[in-house]
Amino acid sequence: MPKLGEFGRIERFFAPLAADLPGAYGLTDDAATVQVPHGYELVVTTDALVERVHFLSTDQPEDLAAKLLAVNLSDLAAKGADPLCYSLVLSLPAHAGDYWVGRFAHGLGESQRNWGIKLLGGDSVSTDGPITLAATVMGLVPTGRMVRRAGAQVGDGLYVSGTIGDAALALAQFERTGEVHPYLRSRYRRPTPRVELAGWVRDHAHAAIDISDGLAADCSHLARASNVRCEIDAALVPLSEPAAALLASEPALRDRVLGGGDDYELLIAAAQAPPGTTRVGRVIAGEGAEILDSAGVPITLARTGWTHG
Numbered sequence: 001m002p003k004l005g006e007f008g009r010i011e012r013f014f015a016p017l018a019a020d021l022p023g024a025y026g027l028t029d030d031a032a033t034v035q036v037p038h039g040y041e042l043v044v045t046t047d048a049l050v051e052r053v054h055f056l057s058t059d060q061p062e063d064l065a066a067k068l069l070a071v072n073l074s075d076l077a078a079k080g081a082d083p084l085c086y087s088l089v090l091s092l093p094a095h096a097g098d099y100w101v102g103r104f105a106h107g108l109g110e111s112q113r114n115w116g117i118k119l120l121g122g123d124s125v126s127t128d129g130p131i132t133l134a135a136t137v138m139g140l141v142p143t144g145r146m147v148r149r150a151g152a153q154v155g156d157g158l159y160v161s162g163t164i165g166d167a168a169l170a171l172a173q174f175e176r177t178g179e180v181h182p183y184l185r186s187r188y189r190r191p192t193p194r195v196e197l198a199g200w201v202r203d204h205a206h207a208a209i210d211i212s213d214g215l216a217a218d219c220s221h222l223a224r225a226s227n228v229r230c231e232i233d234a235a236l237v238p239l240s241e242p243a244a245a246l247l248a249s250e251p252a253l254r255d256r257v258l259g260g261g262d263d264y265e266l267l268i269a270a271a272q273a274p275p276g277t278t279r280v281g282r283v284i285a286g287e288g289a290e291i292l293d294s295a296g297v298p299i300t301l302a303r304t305g306w307t308h309g
């Protein structure tokens, strides 16, 4: 089959993902339009995934599509926004050809249906560098109601969704042996954005952040923005069964759990427990964030979270 080329791929693989979104104009114009209902505003977030920085070269295109949308939808959920649409930038080397793009687009289609979003537009470029994927995801909140990192109040509880450390432990296993527990691997390849918590966050949370860099680092971001001190009890941090088993056999991996990142869970400061979350700590007067061991002593982590550069 002859190669589709830039415009062939857009027409074949991406235009169907934009169907039914009037402002996308079938991906045939220079730009798109987004209608925002009266009384609402757009919440806009952008995150990129780069080969060998955010994912492994062996990861499959369908998984990368799901992960690209998930890491962005996680930010929207933390801000209490309901997902609406997204734009997409693909920077692809020659080996990621039509077959790769077709599988990637198929993965996008599945995620779109799952989360109720549509493709608005984007850009496609070729490169001799790594696969680089970026999405800008847009969501809606009633005007003025986006939940900020700032706003945590003294006396609030700190809550996290899901379990922490699964993806970071998967990566630790990849780095060492290549033998990775299937559940941990699935948490690295396909994080689950907590989209269903957005409504609760919007109505009840005082502050929230999604955990991408690492629990310790993202908790520090929330504490700094809110001008408060956040304390987390390490023993309360929820672990999946495989993570707990791995940690029991290798306690030194604790630091990867607390500072490894790639969780895409929510950290929420609120006066009451969000549904389906675990209370991990508290907001008190002061500054900074600490994770305490079972004796109440602050844990010093080699790295509290991921930073670029």
Ligand SMILES: Nc1ncnc2c1ncn2[C@@H]1O[C@H](COP(=O)(O)OP(=O)(O)OP(=O)(O)O)[C@@H](O)[C@H]1O
Pocket (backbone or CB within 6 Å): 046, 047, 075, 210, 212, 213
């Ligand atoms: N290149 C950039 N240009 C403009 N703003 C940026 C740029 N990079 C980051 N930002 C902004 O800096 C702030 C922090 O970004 P950061 O990426 O740390 O947050 P995040 O997306 O929630 O975390 P993560 O990327 O780890 O998931 C956000 O307001 C983001 O919009």
Ligand SMILES: Cc1ncc(C[n+]2csc(CCOP(=O)(O)O)c2C)c(N)n1
Pocket (backbone or CB within 6 Å): 047, 048, 052, 053, 054, 055, 056, 171, 212, 213, 260, 261, 262, 306
């Ligand atoms: C192959 C590989 N090596 C390392 C990591 C870990 N990692 C990379 S970026 C990041 C923070 C979130 O990204 P960002 O801050 O860019 O949004 C984390 C935890 C990974 N996922 N894959």
Ligand SMILES: [Mg+2]
Pocket (backbone or CB within 6 Å): 046, 047
């Ligand atoms: Mg970001």
Ligand SMILES: [Mg+2]
Pocket (backbone or CB within 6 Å): 075, 078, 209, 210, 211, 212
């Ligand atoms: Mg975030």
Ligand SMILES: [Mg+2]
Pocket (backbone or CB within 6 Å): 212, 213, 306
């Ligand atoms: Mg980051």
